[in-house]
Amino acid sequence: MISPEMEMRDPLQGNQPVIERSRSVSREWRAFWKNPLARFGIGGLAFLILFSFAGPLFYHTSAYQPNLLATLHAPSGKFLLGTDSLGRDYLARMMLGGQLSLEVGFAAAFMTTIIGVIYGLISGLLGGGVDSLLMRIVDIFIAIPSLFLLLFVDSVFKPNAVLLVIIIASLSWFGVARLVRSEVLSLKRRDYVEAARALGGNNWRIMIQHLLPNVMGVVIVNATFQVADAILTVAALSFLGLGLPPPTPNWGEMLSNSMSYMFQNAWWLIYPPGIAILLVELSVNFIGDAMRQAFDPRLRKSR
Amino acid sequence: MSAVMENEPHEVLMEVRDLTKYFPITGGLFSRVVGHVKAVDGVSFDLRRGETLGLVGESGCGKTTTGRAVLRLIEPTSGTIKFEGKDITHVNKQQMRALRRQMQIIFQDPFGSLNPRMSVGQIIEEPLVIHHMGNRKEREARVRELLDVVGLASYHLRRYPHEFSGGQRQRIGIARALALNPKLIVADEPVSALDVSIQSQILNLLEDLQAEFGLTYLFIAHGLNVIRHISDRVGVMYLGAMAEIASSEDIYRKPLHPYTEALFSAIPIPNPDIKRERIILQGDVPSPVNPPAGCRFHTRCPIAQEKCRIDRPILKQSEPDHWVACHFR
Numbered sequence: 001m002i003s004p005e006m007e008m009r010d011p012l013q014g015n016q017p018v019i020e021r022s023r024s025v026s027r028e029w030r031a032f033w034k035n036p037l038a039r040f041g042i043g044g045l046a047f048l049i050l051f052s053f054a055g056p057l058f059y060h061t062s063a064y065q066p067n068l069l070a071t072l073h074a075p076s077g078k079f080l081l082g083t084d085s086l087g088r089d090y091l092a093r094m095m096l097g098g099q100l101s102l103e104v105g106f107a108a109a110f111m112t113t114i115i116g117v118i119y120g121l122i123s124g125l126l127g128g129g130v131d132s133l134l135m136r137i138v139d140i141f142i143a144i145p146s147l148f149l150l151l152f153v154d155s156v157f158k159p160n161a162v163l164l165v166i167i168i169a170s171l172s173w174f175g176v177a178r179l180v181r182s183e184v185l186s187l188k189r190r191d192y193v194e195a196a197r198a199l200g201g202n203n204w205r206i207m208i209q210h211l212l213p214n215v216m217g218v219v220i221v222n223a224t225f226q227v228a229d230a231i232l233t234v235a236a237l238s239f240l241g242l243g244l245p246p247p248t249p250n251w252g253e254m255l256s257n258s259m260s261y262m263f264q265n266a267w268w269l270i271y272p273p274g275i276a277i278l279l280v281e282l283s284v285n286f287i288g289d290a291m292r293q294a295f296d297p298r299l300r301k302s303r
Numbered sequence: 304m305s306a307v308m309e310n311e312p313h314e315v316l317m318e319v320r321d322l323t324k325y326f327p328i329t330g331g332l333f334s335r336v337v338g339h340v341k342a343v344d345g346v347s348f349d350l351r352r353g354e355t356l357g358l359v360g361e362s363g364c365g366k367t368t369t370g371r372a373v374l375r376l377i378e379p380t381s382g383t384i385k386f387e388g389k390d391i392t393h394v395n396k397q398q399m400r401a402l403r404r405q406m407q408i409i410f411q412d413p414f415g416s417l418n419p420r421m422s423v424g425q426i427i428e429e430p431l432v433i434h435h436m437g438n439r440k441e442r443e444a445r446v447r448e449l450l451d452v453v454g455l456a457s458y459h460l461r462r463y464p465h466e467f468s469g470g471q472r473q474r475i476g477i478a479r480a481l482a483l484n485p486k487l488i489v490a491d492e493p494v495s496a497l498d499v500s501i502q503s504q505i506l507n508l509l510e511d512l513q514a515e516f517g518l519t520y521l522f523i524a525h526g527l528n529v530i531r532h533i534s535d536r537v538g539v540m541y542l543g544a545m546a547e548i549a550s551s552e553d554i555y556r557k558p559l560h561p562y563t564e565a566l567f568s569a570i571p572i573p574n575p576d577i578k579r580e581r582i583i584l585q586g587d588v589p590s591p592v593n594p595p596a597g598c599r600f601h602t603r604c605p606i607a608q609e610k611c612r613i614d615r616p617i618l619k620q621s622e623p624d625h626w627v628a629c630h631f632r
Contacts, residue, residue, distance in 0.1 A: 191416035195479065198376055199430040200403035209429075213420035297463035298419055 031294040038290030044283035048276065052098030061089045064247055075268050082268040084254075085261065094272050097249035101231045104164055104250070105280065108233075109226035111169035116176020117219055121207050123177065124184025135181070138174040146171045150237065159244055164237070168230050176222060183215045217292045224288035228281035251276050316487060316519050317350040317373065322382035324365075324372050328592065341591050342368040344543040345382075347618060350487065355513065355520040357534030357551070359527060359566070361588065365543040366523045370489045373521065374406055375399055386487075404434060407480035411492035413472035417464040423450075423475055424460035430482040449478040452515075453508060470501035474508065481512065489521045494529060506533055527570050531555055539563045542599045543591055545618055549625035559621060559632040561604050598630070606631060 032038050066086040073083040081090040123134040150167065157163055187193065188211065196206050234244075235252020244250065251273040258269035293299040323346075325339035343365040350356055358366045371377040373384050375391065383392045391402060410416035417426055427449055431442045447457050453474040464472055473493060480488055490509065494502040510533065512518060524530050530537055531551060538548040539560065547560040558564045565582040572579060584603045589595050595602050601611035610630055618628045 191410040191412055192418040194376060195408065195410065195416055195476075196429065196433075198374060198403060198408045199479070199483070200400040200433050201429070202400075205433065209421075210418050214418070296420070297422075298465045 028294045032290055035290040035293060037286040038294075041283040041286035041290065044279050045287070048098060048280060048283070049102065052095050052102060055095040055098075056092070059092060059095065061092045064088065074266075081272055082266075084257075084269060090268065090272065093249045093254065094251075094276065097251045097254050097273065098276060100161060100244070100248060101234065101251040101277075102280070104161055104168070104234055105227045105231040107165040108168040108172075108230035109223050111165060112172045112226050112230075113176055113219060113223040115169060115173040117180050117212075117215070119173065119177040120180025121184055121211060121215075124181040125188060125203060125207055125211065127185075127188075131181070135178075138177055141174050147240075150240075161244065164234060164244065165230075168233050171233075172226060172229065176219070176226075179218060179222060180215050183218055184211055187211055187214050213295075217296055220288045220291050221285075224281075224284040227284045228277065231277055231280065314352045315349045316352040316387060317521075318383075318385040319349070319369075319373055320347045320383045320385075322346045322369065322372060322384065323380045324368050324377060325380045338592050341543050341594055343372060343379075344591075344594065346540070346543070346545050348538055348545060348548055350519055350521060351536075352486075352519055353513075353517055354535040355522050355533055357530035357537045358521065358523045358540060359525060359530050359537060360540035361525065361566075363588065363591065364540045365591075366525075366540055367491055369540070370408070370491050370521060370523050374403075374408060374489055376408070404483040405485050406487040406489070407483065407485040409473075409476055409480050409488060409490045409493045411495050413469045413476060413496060414464075416476050417472055419464055421463075422460065423455075423462050423464065423467075426464070426475060427460075427478045427482055430479060434483060436483075445482065446478075449482055452481065452512070453478045468501075469497050470504060473497065473501075473505050477505075477508065477512070481516070484516070485518070487519045487521065489523070491523045492525070493522075495524065495526065502529065509533065527567065539566065542588060542594055544599050545626075545628060546600065547625075547627045547629075548618070549622075549627075553622070553625050559625065559627040560600075560629050561606055561632075562600050565605075598628075 066088055067083065068086070071083060071085055075082040081094060084090055084093065119134065119138075123131045149171065153163070153167055188206075193206055193210050196210055201209070231250075231252050233252075234250055235256045238244070238250065238253030238256060244253075255270065255273040255277065258266065258273070261269050322343055323341070324343040325341050327336045328338045328340060329335060330337045346365070346369055348356065358369065360366050368377060372379045375384070379392065383390055385391065386402065386405065391399070394402065421429075424443070424446055427446045428442050431437060431445060436442065437445065446460065450457060450459060455471065455474055455478070459467075459471075464475065467475065477493075493509070494505050497505060506529065509520070513520060520533075522530070522533055534551045536549065537551050537554045539546045539554070539562065541562050547554065547558065547563045549559075554563065555567060558567050562584075565584050568579065568582045582605070586603050589599075589602055595612075596615075597613050598604070598607070598611040598616050601607040604611065608631075614630065616628045616630045618626045620626050621632060
């Protein structure tokens, strides 16, 4: 029974095991790595991680030691990135600040995405009363002013990085949840979901096999924004004095503090953390975009 | 099995009685139910083993809803569905899951019915995975066999749906429906989205498969030529109710219901010399939210009388195996 629509037999793909499972993963990663965006993103991120975590191993100047004789020094041979208003070495602070910003940024984005995706999938798929209830809970969360919540949490607990991650995630997951739910609402009406039901598939299978892979595109792109958002939220909190206790630096805090010295022309305080945050954002975003292209068969360039 | 069929030429595979499906319309402050769309309202028919029953009617007459409701993809509001003599209207989810191996569906839209993230192999294998059939090797062998059966090649397994044409995708959907060796397939406008040349290929494929595997089809379509080509018997639906049901030959030769008459007079004849009176119906199809009392069709019927406004005609046998819901035919 040969149909005229059929193409010529491809000799290279004759008789290998063909139903894609583990093999496809390597193909997808190969497609990912071929993408120049992915390489830029991976490179940028690798640079920042090395700079922050491996840098202090080679650069031994203290990030905490004030030097009141050398405040607000412009970059020079002695202070490669200058000094801040207390005369602390800015390069050392950039390294140390990067550790915290990257940790908090990625952990918060990860947690936000996981919670939001699970919540959104369940709400969208089950629909009806469950959906209404879950979405009203989201509305309640959105109605709580985040500043109020932050003040409250800050006054009760002593802030640390883990707590910060939890706070940021608990303040941003409902955006992801709404996004995923709305996607699911449209996806679950598709015929292939109906087909899965007709085949006897249960909700779990529909969720994992049919809905999750199809929402991943939007989720990944959104997650990349969450990383930068989290880093900037830490900055905003620090600005209000609610962030981590002062001596530990982070990029967001360094950026917001440096605003005060803008009129003293202390450009070296502004550019390094600004550029670092921008580079994180760009890298993560490029990686996200490349992942989306690699994992969506429709966007993958043909071989 | 053939012995059974010889003894009982009309062995019934599925029996549908007084099937109704009302979709609630909600509105107002607390989403109160303010009315119902009576998509299917009292439909009865038998599906005989090995036959193709065509369902025709214009858009919104409840064909698709009927098709989904008999598979319980939509829960019917009332009525009974018997499959091989067993009432499946109220069986629970678990039992229904087991029954799904016996009845499958082919969809209209070949683009929406395949998950774009799954390879063709995964798509066709899915029913086997769901029902825990065979190990990996056996399943793969089965998938290759199915691809061959629907006229695709083994190397297509690794491809993704977007790499195929509409006709090929429809073949993939058919392979998926066949994977579990079902007895009944509901084909919901399986060729409406395809080019005419591809339509006939798919129709021929469906006929070949029916002969090979002894399938029973509930074939939903609005194309009258398609229905005529493939159906053994034809059911004509109007506004959620069955107007007429008879063998394909009888109903095209001598339609009894005035609606069927008007519907079939719209089929173009490819010979300009033959003059035929076309029956043009007046007005529009009434809303299924508030269907007319009495006969559904009386608002547009050329032969309607007082009785039609009051009494709803039931489907009765007016000629041998020719059922019609009309007071006067």
